[in-house]
Amino acid sequence: MQKAVIITARTQSSRFPRKILKRISGKKRSIDILIERSKKIGHPIILATTTSKEDDKLCKHVKKYHNIKIFRGNKKNKIRRWQLCFKKYNIKIASMIDGDDLCFDYNLYKNNMFTKSILCCPKNIITGIFTNVLSFGTINKLSKNIKRDIDTEMIEPLIKKKNIKKKIIKVNKIFLNKKIRLTFDYKEDYILLKKIFKKFPTSEKTENIVKYLLKNKNLNKINYFREHDWKKNQQLKTKNTYLNL
Numbered sequence: 001m002q003k004a005v006i007i008t009a010r011t012q013s014s015r016f017p018r019k020i021l022k023r024i025s026g027k028k029r030s031i032d033i034l035i036e037r038s039k040k041i042g043h044p045i046i047l048a049t050t051t052s053k054e055d056d057k058l059c060k061h062v063k064k065y066h067n068i069k070i071f072r073g074n075k076k077n078k079i080r081r082w083q084l085c086f087k088k089y090n091i092k093i094a095s096m097i098d099g100d101d102l103c104f105d106y107n108l109y110k111n112n113m114f115t116k117s118i119l120c121c122p123k124n125i126i127t128g129i130f131t132n133v134l135s136f137g138t139i140n141k142l143s144k145n146i147k148r149d150i151d152t153e154m155i156e157p158l159i160k161k162k163n164i165k166k167k168i169i170k171v172n173k174i175f176l177n178k179k180i181r182l183t184f185d186y187k188e189d190y191i192l193l194k195k196i197f198k199k200f201p202t203s204e205k206t207e208n209i210v211k212y213l214l215k216n217k218n219l220n221k222i223n224y225f226r227e228h229d230w231k232k233n234q235q236l237k238t239k240n241t242y243l244n245l
Contacts (some may be wrong), residue, residue, distance in 0.1 A: 003113055004091045005038045005045045007031075008078065009099025011054045015185045015233075020058060020099050022190065025197035030184065031058065033102050033202045035066050040106035040203060041095055043113070044068075048085050050075040079152040083143045086136045093135050101128040102193055103182040105175070105206035109133065112169050118159065120166045124176050127227060128183030129206055130169070138164060150244050154234070157241040172207065180213050181224050182206075185233075188223035195219060 009020045009031060016022075020030050028036075031047075038045045045068040049055045052075050059070050071088060073081030086094070095109040108130050112119050119133040142158045152158065159166065184193060196209055213219055 001044050001089055002092045003043045003094065004089060005041050005043050005095045005097060005109070006048050006082065006085060006091075007034050007038060007045065007097045007099060008048050008082075009034070009058070010050050010052070010075075011058050012052070013185075016187065016190065019184055019190070021061065024102065024190075024193055025202050028197075028202055029061070030099070030102055031062060032065065033197070034097060034099065034104075035062070035068060036203050037102075037104060037106050038095075038097055041109045041113075043095070044089075046071055046085060046089065048073065048081055050081070074149070076149050076151045076153075077146070079139065079142045079146065079155065079158065082134070083139045086139050091136060093133065095133055096131050098128075098131045098183075100183045100185060101131065102184055103128055103196065103206055103209055104131070105129045107205065107207075108169065108171065115167065117165050117167065119169050122168055122171060122176060125171060126175050126178050126180045126182055126210065127230065128181065129175055130171070147244075151237075151241065154238045154241045156238055174207060174210055174214075178210065178214065179224050180210060180220050181227050181230075182209070183230070185230055186223065186226045188226050192219060192222045195222075 011018055011020055013019050022030050024030055024033055047062055047070045049058055049072055051072045062070060071085040073084050097104060112133055115133050115135050118138050121130040141162050141164055
């Protein structure tokens, strides 16, 4: 396959244990919603998870309910896991979907499936809408000369160290500078997601979800205060990655 959608997810989570298998809308779990939304991008879908026994249940669930590929690789070294996944399925370019982002904008990915490097989002975008699009060449550059068991959850330090050029995608202004949080790390995020998908089908356009939250600003008070905690945690992880390179 030349193009693919790769969902990076695992069962272990420090802030909200087993959130990838948490029921969000009726019987639909987080992973079900991610896969359903990924189908809107229009390319083969692969779950990239780990070889840890903890992820056996996740793989069993996906095999039972979804007809997608599953790749299992290194627990800590996410870059290496991606690299081997790209190689196995002969992928040239992929939409990289984070397992936390249940409201990601599939149209942003669908319209930006082209790059020789890495496509990223603006820093002031709503958290959870877009991660990145990666080429196989970029994956190889990121993976070169890094320790097998290094934690590469945060790829920004590697991008800077390898001097990899990034291209920032253009996004609708409605997604910028808004006090809205659409990712899943804390109990408060879970509460908001339940409310969102009670109001909307799980495949609803992200733009419509954001418009609804802008009209009902009290809903954003449920979890937006957690954005500070999340950013602080991201900064700490990034710092640790720099130290280990």
